[in-house]
Amino acid sequence: VQLVESGGGVVQPGRSLRLSCAASGFIFSSYELHWLRQAPGKGLEWVSVITSDGTKKYYAESVKGRFTISRDNSLNTVYLQMNSLRAEDTAVYYCAKDFDSWGQGTLVTVSS
Amino acid sequence: QSVLTQPPSASGSPGQRVTISCSGSRSNIGGNTVSWYQQLPRTAPKLLIYNYNERPSGVPDRLSGSKSGTSASLAISGLQSDDEGFYYCASWDDSLHGVVFGGGTKLTVL
Numbered sequence: 682v683q684l685v686e687s688g689g690g691v692v693q694p695g696r697s698l699r700l701s702c703a704a705s706g707f708i709f710s711s712y713e714l715h716w717l718r719q720a721p722g723k724g725l726e727w728v729s730v731i732t733s734d735g736t737k738k739y740y741a742e743s744v745k746g747r748f749t750i751s752r753d754n755s756l757n758t759v760y761l762q763m764n765s766l767r768a769e770d771t772a773v774y775y776c777a778k779d780f781d782s783w784g785q786g787t788l789v790t791v792s793s
Numbered sequence: 794q795s796v797l798t799q800p801p802s803a804s805g806s807p808g809q810r811v812t813i814s815c816s817g818s819r820s821n822i823g824g825n826t827v828s829w830y831q832q833l834p835r836t837a838p839k840l841l842i843y844n845y846n847e848r849p850s851g852v853p854d855r856l857s858g859s860k861s862g863t864s865a866s867l868a869i870s871g872l873q874s875d876d877e878g879f880y881y882c883a884s885w886d887d888s889l890h891g892v893v894f895g896g897g898t899k900l901t902v903l
Contacts, residue, residue, distance in 0.1 A: 715892070724795065725830070725838060725881050727892035739890050775837055780828060780883070781849055783837040 682706040682782040686774060689787030692766055700761040702776030702784055709757040710734075712779055716750060716761045718772035719786075728774070731759065744770075766791045796821065797882055799895035806903045810870040813898045815882035817863050821893055825885040827865040829858055832879045832897075841880075842867060869900075877902050 688700040702714070716728040729740045729750040738750050749762040759776055766789075773786040798816040805811040815827065829842040840849055842858035845865065855870045865884075869876055882895040 724879075724897040725832075725883075725894045727883070727894060730892070741891050742889070780830075780843070781840045783839075785837055 682778065684776050684778060684782060684784035686776055686784040686787040689774065689789045691790045691792060693793050694767060694791055696766055697762070697764045698766060698789060700763065700774055700776075700787060700789070702759045702761075704757045704759070704776075704778065707778065707782075710754040714750075714752060714759040715777045715780065716759075716774060717777060718770075718774045718789075720769070720772040723772075726772070729761065763789070768792065795896040796886060796889070796893035797884065797895035799880075799882060799898045801896070802899045802901065803880075804901040804903055805869075805872045807872055807874065809872045810868060811872055811900065813867045813869075813880050813882075813900070815865045815867070815895050817865070817884060817893070819863060820888040821863075821884040821886040822860065822865055823863040824887060827858065827860055827882055827884045829867045830881045830883065831876075832881065834878075838881065872902055874902050876900060 683705045685703045692698050715730045718726050731738050731750045735752050747765045752759040768791050771791050773788050775783050775786045777783045803813050826844045830838040831841050832838040845860045846858040857868050859866050879897045881897050886893045
């Protein structure tokens with residue numbers, strides 16, 4: 682199993698960023714996929730989950746209305762569209778399959 | 794402020810047994826499974842325990858999980874130096890419709 686996040690970087694407050702997580706080594710379309718994050722020096726925070734068929738999505742209150750999770754089962758990829766970014770969204774973002782496999786993370790820094 | 798409560802630190806000597814607690818409520822631990830993770834510096838978390846006391850392949854049986862009411866615990870026996878790191882508990886929360894984590898416990902092997 683391999684999960685590889687990409688799309689992180691430095692972005693100004695109020696702007697948008699889209700993260701991608703490319704998966705391999707398992708039947709992608711059979712699993713829920715999660716996004717989580719970890720602010721510098723802080724603990725883990727769950728961000729969002731999408732069901733295997735993409736019909737159900739759940740979000741943490743802290744990102745609801747600003748972030749959107751989606752997936753493309755033909756590309757074995759899950760996405761996190763992040764809009765209206767704030768300084769407090771600065772973190773390493775991880776994707777995870779059933780929490781038993783995690784990517785290496787991608788750093789998002791929101792700063793002017 | 795995390796929804797699940799963990800002690801900020803724990804410690805033990807090599808060979809000893811240490812327990813890390815995780816306190817929640819009826820909407821999370823009380824009605825859903827609990828998982829535990831270890832995170833070493835600058836690495837992604839690693840799943841240690843799921844469904845209260847199931848271990849993924851490769852996780853030694855000196856690690857065990859338990860639950861009582863709205864609290865859960867992770868026990869590590871035969872403590873080793875490479876057990877040092879941060880440990881997190883997590884559970885689904887029916888009220889928040891999301892996964893909640895504890896704030897993490899830093900385990901030090903003396």
